[in-house]
Amino acid sequence: MFLPPRWLQKDSFPEATTFLAAELSDQFLKLLQEVGPQSNEAILVPASQSLALRSQLRTELSRPDDFSPLVLEGMLMTTVAQAGRSLSRRHHGKPPAWLSRAKELLQDFAGAPPSIEEIAHSAGVHPAHLSREFRRQFGCTPGEYGRQIRIQQAKLHLTKTRWPLSQISLQSGFSDQAHFSRTFKRYTGSTPLEYRRSFTSQ
Known part of the structure; x- marks a missing residue:
């Protein structure tokens, strides 16, 4: 999760946990505010993206060298920028009605989940178009x-x-x-x- 400047954070963990906090430069924060969400918004990194980031951070921190600070900074900035871009896109108007129907279908299903083809057929669009627009609008795949x-x-x-x-x-x-x-x-x-x-x- 990315928290804007001056936000306070309080966490509770059920067991021993490794917690990594990083402060980003003022220049990057200014750029992020210009191209992404407003400065008073937190950015939640999608699970699929954060899992990859955790693995990369763990690998880099376990074998640091002279380039590690630069590599770590790049990883974190790229992650926040990508998540911020997804959030910014989702803020530009409501999703089309067919995409909202697809989302509702995923919320309401019981038992085996529907396939992309079944969701797309119900929404009246091509499966590839559904997958692309769903990720763009909601920041994750239908699955x-x-x-x-x-x-x-x-x-x-x-x-x-x-x-x-x-x-x-x-x-x-x-x-x-x-x-x-x-x-x-x-x-x-x-x-x-x-x-x-x-x-x-x-």
Whole structure:
């Protein structure tokens, strides 16, 4: 996540966590404000993008050399700029009606998710056009968005019910508990059980 200047941040982690904070130059912040979102907006980096960034940062920090500061700065600036560009594009008008219908379809499906072809047919557009415009407007692919919806549903079940994990995995649309646990940790950084305990212990 990118936070604008003078924003305060408070985080709570359920377990030992490595936290990396970086301050960007005034020149870059000024440029970002000119071409991207307003200075009072936070920028959330999409999960697909942040996973790659974490891997690159871990590799660079584990074997630093004289060029590491330059490489790290480039990584972070590029990531923030790309995320800011996606946010800026999404702010320019409402998405077309057919794209909103495609998004709603992903929110409402139960069981096996629809294919790109099925979503595109329902929206009345070509699958390639759907994929391109969905990412441009919402910052992720239809598949990534559908997975995020499932994770949000699972979070709600974990905090509002006492259902066993096997039941939550099925209710949230995952094929089995193992798949659910792997995907949940990939997107949240903690297992479903750790996530639930972090709320029940408060």
